[in-house]
Amino acid sequence: MNKTILITGTSSGIGKATAIYFQQKGWNVIATMRSPEKDTELKELENVLLEKLDVLDLESINQAIQNGIEKFGKIDALVNNAGYGAYGPLESFPRENIIKQFNTNVIGLMDVTKAIIPHFRANKDGVIVNISSIGGQMTFALGSLYHGTKFAVEGISESLHYEMKEIGVKVKIVEPGMIATDFGGRSFDFQAGEIADYQPIIGALMKQWQNPDNSSSAASLVADVIYTAVSDDSEQLRYRAGDDANFLLDSRKKMTDNEFFSMMNNQMGK
Template identity: 50%
Template sequence: MTQTILITGTSSGFGEATARLFAARGWNVIATMRNPEASNALQLGDNVLVTRLDVEDLDTIEAAISEGIARFGRIDALVNNAGYGLFAVFEGASREAVKRQFDVNVFGVMDVTRAILPHFRSNRKGTIINISSGAGVVGFPMASLYSASKFAVEGFTEALGYELSGLGITVKLVEPGGAPSTGFMARSGSEGAPIPVATDYYPFLEHIGKLYGGMAGGTDPDAVDKVASAIFEAATDCSNRLRYIPTNDIRPLMDARRGATEEQYQDLVQGIFLPQA
């Protein structure tokens, strides 16, 4: 039987590339986005259903799942990809801005997952793949809110996997590094109102701006395709593997976070992120 996957956030970037890959590999794809009328990129054929799903709107979540099941008979896998990054000095971010970051990146993931679990339980089968980030493992300055949201996704996914392990449902994480070609950073900068910055932060911001500008040149140019391939592997390798790191740009920091002592790790990241005297 042809398998079916539901993917959130498919209007561009990782989501669009993943939808294209699964469709090319013969899967049925439920490609969801907030505004499908504005995108014709995924009109690929009869095995692709493009429909609306806004992770902040519970009615659209339920409707997209029901429409997908009505079209293809069942859903076998879910990719929680929709998200955005709020990059700013924390002090300047309003409570509303913080709340929206978590509404999309955390509560949206939870709401879509909760909505599909009865279907997966009834089938005694399903795979949930949550898209995290290197910033969900390493705290990045100017990304404290984004990092916090992805740290939450990491903990949620790991714990949820234990709850669902006896029900035939597997839960996995894909942890990309930098991916400038997705348009994610440009899109993130347009989300919400500008965030004010106190002048006391200016010296640090100047340092971080130069640092991140240099890092951008070292990001993986093939990140989008590598992430889509990692998602496909996670959906099809029939393993209980939890984490997939598709790009090498973030790997040294993640290896240090997970493999070094706390003192070694702090020496490393402070040497990178803090201005040196």
């Protein structure tokens, strides 16, 4: 009997690549997104159930899980991938954008996880993979909102792994580096604002992000790491994805705060 995975945020990027990867590995896939009617690729794949799921809508979360169980009998793994990045000076962000960032990346992730735990507990089996980022262990300028959510995901996941172990469920964290997705497009909320004091650091960061030397990894690389995290049956908690993830996270651990900040400022030309 094929195993089944539920993945949030599969309309593009890491989520879509992961849905395709697991389907190719012989898994049943519950591919969820806010607007499944817009999908043109996943719905054509065998053993893929396309479901509407908005992490801000509890009813859609519960319905997608129920439909997945009815279709495939059991869900073996969950990948919490849905999310987006909010960047810019904190002073420039409207409060509603701040709330939306945390509701989507943190509260939504917890709501999906909480909804599926009873199913996992009944089976005394399951794997929860939370997609964090190198930004859950270190920060870039202007990312107080995004990094705040990813640091939260790291803490939630690390603590959750203790209680989930009591019911036979594993918790994993995947930390991608820079990935070639549409994160800088529709999955990106940038608020530059008009306050002159912040414009130099905004310009420096934009220049750094547009540097052609900043090579991004393919989303399929992250999908491969997610597959390893789900399948390796180990107690390992964190998994990195991308050469830049290894370099930056190793540097963050080895350096003092001032040394790391100096390196990051140098990279931005500041």
